Amino acid sequence: MAQARQLLLTPGPTDVPEPVLEALRRPMIHHRTKDYQAIFGKVNAGLKELFRTREPVVTFASSGTGAMEASVVNLLSRGDKVIACHAGKFGERYRDLARVYGCEVVEIRRPYGKAVRPGEVREALQGHPDAKAVLMTFLETSTGVVHPVEDIAGITRRSGAVLMVDAVSGMACDPLEMDAWGVDVVVCGSQKGLMLPPGLAFLAVNERARELAERSDLPKYYFHLGAALKALAKEDTPYTPAVNLVYGLEASLGLILGEGLPKVWERHAKIASKVRGEIKGLGLSLFPENPSNALTAISMPEGVVSDALIKSMRSEENIVMANGQAQLKGKMVRFAHMGDTAREEPARRGLNALTRALAGVGYVPVNGKR
Amino acid sequence: MAQARQLLLTPGPTDVPEPVLEALRRPMIHHRTKDYQAIFGKVNAGLKELFRTREPVVTFASSGTGAMEASVVNLLSRGDKVIACHAGKFGERYRDLARVYGCEVVEIRRPYGKAVRPGEVREALQGHPDAKAVLMTFLETSTGVVHPVEDIAGITRRSGAVLMVDAVSGMACDPLEMDAWGVDVVVCGSQKGLMLPPGLAFLAVNERARELAERSDLPKYYFHLGAALKALAKEDTPYTPAVNLVYGLEASLGLILGEGLPKVWERHAKIASKVRGEIKGLGLSLFPENPSNALTAISMPEGVVSDALIKSMRSEENIVMANGQAQLKGKMVRFAHMGDTAREEPARRGLNALTRALAGVGYVPVNGKR
Numbered sequence: 001m002a003q004a005r006q007l008l009l010t011p012g013p014t015d016v017p018e019p020v021l022e023a024l025r026r027p028m029i030h031h032r033t034k035d036y037q038a039i040f041g042k043v044n045a046g047l048k049e050l051f052r053t054r055e056p057v058v059t060f061a062s063s064g065t066g067a068m069e070a071s072v073v074n075l076l077s078r079g080d081k082v083i084a085c086h087a088g089k090f091g092e093r094y095r096d097l098a099r100v101y102g103c104e105v106v107e108i109r110r111p112y113g114k115a116v117r118p119g120e121v122r123e124a125l126q127g128h129p130d131a132k133a134v135l136m137t138f139l140e141t142s143t144g145v146v147h148p149v150e151d152i153a154g155i156t157r158r159s160g161a162v163l164m165v166d167a168v169s170g171m172a173c174d175p176l177e178m179d180a181w182g183v184d185v186v187v188c189g190s191q192k193g194l195m196l197p198p199g200l201a202f203l204a205v206n207e208r209a210r211e212l213a214e215r216s217d218l219p220k221y222y223f224h225l226g227a228a229l230k231a232l233a234k235e236d237t238p239y240t241p242a243v244n245l246v247y248g249l250e251a252s253l254g255l256i257l258g259e260g261l262p263k264v265w266e267r268h269a270k271i272a273s274k275v276r277g278e279i280k281g282l283g284l285s286l287f288p289e290n291p292s293n294a295l296t297a298i299s300m301p302e303g304v305v306s307d308a309l310i311k312s313m314r315s316e317e318n319i320v321m322a323n324g325q326a327q328l329k330g331k332m333v334r335f336a337h338m339g340d341t342a343r344e345e346p347a348r349r350g351l352n353a354l355t356r357a358l359a360g361v362g363y364v365p366v367n368g369k370r
Numbered sequence: 371m372a373q374a375r376q377l378l379l380t381p382g383p384t385d386v387p388e389p390v391l392e393a394l395r396r397p398m399i400h401h402r403t404k405d406y407q408a409i410f411g412k413v414n415a416g417l418k419e420l421f422r423t424r425e426p427v428v429t430f431a432s433s434g435t436g437a438m439e440a441s442v443v444n445l446l447s448r449g450d451k452v453i454a455c456h457a458g459k460f461g462e463r464y465r466d467l468a469r470v471y472g473c474e475v476v477e478i479r480r481p482y483g484k485a486v487r488p489g490e491v492r493e494a495l496q497g498h499p500d501a502k503a504v505l506m507t508f509l510e511t512s513t514g515v516v517h518p519v520e521d522i523a524g525i526t527r528r529s530g531a532v533l534m535v536d537a538v539s540g541m542a543c544d545p546l547e548m549d550a551w552g553v554d555v556v557v558c559g560s561q562k563g564l565m566l567p568p569g570l571a572f573l574a575v576n577e578r579a580r581e582l583a584e585r586s587d588l589p590k591y592y593f594h595l596g597a598a599l600k601a602l603a604k605e606d607t608p609y610t611p612a613v614n615l616v617y618g619l620e621a622s623l624g625l626i627l628g629e630g631l632p633k634v635w636e637r638h639a640k641i642a643s644k645v646r647g648e649i650k651g652l653g654l655s656l657f658p659e660n661p662s663n664a665l666t667a668i669s670m671p672e673g674v675v676s677d678a679l680i681k682s683m684r685s686e687e688n689i690v691m692a693n694g695q696a697q698l699k700g701k702m703v704r705f706a707h708m709g710d711t712a713r714e715e716p717a718r719r720g721l722n723a724l725t726r727a728l729a730g731v732g733y734v735p736v737n738g739k740r
Contacts, residue, residue, distance in 0.1 A: 222435050
């Protein structure tokens, strides 16, 4: 029996819509041509709309981690002090990146599932007025928390430190206003809210960030921001771009901006609210304190191991949700409604599958309680 | 009038065959699953066959330059002496990469169009017995020269220096035997002989190279070889892989290894010989002294600027060849027969188009002479 196409409800990669898949298979063209420049020019304008910025957005052929590294090696210098906020796996990654490149890291650590507190960032900046940057995550995919970027940007923009935000996850799902909020650096990847396959990463830098970059002494080549910005001015890249993924990006930006970014945010908010409500109605609790609209991270009730639920949804219904990562493995189901799956029908299918899987392991919700 | 599909006769990117384009558009799956491991495992075995090695071949989501950088940052240390052989733009890139990361570079410079001489490498190693590595290019795409990797490997493998070969261009076109020749490091990209879109890069490392990597003190994160090798042992990657390009890689390896790599090499040799013969028959001369089978770099006769030929082939026949790069712009047409275009029909179309374009600018070959 032929199974229905897999429904991917993981928080990245996300399901890629048909028009984007179709774009990926367009024949190869050479990237140093007017034909490619026309596509890349359109894409670059679209990326600015997506990031809500007038600043340049650089595209790299890499995964999101590559653009995180690009932000570190281009803006910072050996021995620079940075404040790294973390409350999950991806926040830790940004901290680790700064350490690998010889920065002195002041940590603001919050427990997994909690959000970074702006007051702690203010105190850290007061205690370390020589800090060059604050590093933080937008949507911490490992816990489902969306961190308060707007509030923290309100602090950093009046400080001497730039704010660097890893928005690989959360972009085009939860509202993020780079220019209006005063975020200096925004990093993004292709395989989440952008509904593309992995393989592209983005780095937006405002003037404050570009000035800092001019003083950076860290070694870089493939991820060289100066070279990328110079090429970008001619709708070009220093090294060969991932042309077919850029075809896909043109299609996905068309879908997102055609719908209108605020409408896309609203759609995520509406579906997230519905999913959260039903999850609570099943007597389950949410893991994060400030949940993203792209992802519902569900704590497991006593006696239920998430592996069993995930395995049964996968084998019985061809629906894929994610387990917890690292210390949260077995303790969490991460149910994404991100990009093209932030819609009634896939969310409904996910909720039904999860309800059946819970019943399959003997979990019985009674009047919203176990 | 609908124009025929563009024929891409540039030396990377190359035309992507239909079965590979079709593979690119397969629906997204999650990369931390057995389904993906099965594909990646098959691909990893295929890459070893392609590289003619039993050693691990790491895949990065990046362009080829990323894997060149990976070879430098993982094997070398600050202050290490390296011998960089160059006779074109890509050889210079490898040298520049080593310099950016603080290596002391001994240059073996040959004029554009010439091949590196093994004797010079032997002398350099005798003069610098403390050199940790020899860096060289396999097919120097900017000039069409294939450098004598086998002969140089015969020297380096009896020395204390590892041989690092940038085979981004040339792989699956000109014969390259990593293990049999004793090449320590081979770098490759996706958009040339592999007939894929750009966006994947590869790094194969033998035991000598892995031992050197253990002592490396250069900073790295995204391109961390140790992390990649550890993940590779489980058919995994440290960071999100470019899944759809890996689908394409599975298809392209299927085509290449299905035909048989030695047959693919023979096909390139046969077409290259034919193209070279006809080019000479037109009274034109070849630029490189040791031409690759993947690419015919044609010097322009007096009074002919290559831009005019390239523009007319493009607009009249929808055939794209490449100009010379940097100081060779205007002085050269680079006619690739690489991957899927190393066949009678596309080569014939290219030769006919070039002949007509030459006539269009008033060039008249007479009995093989002007």
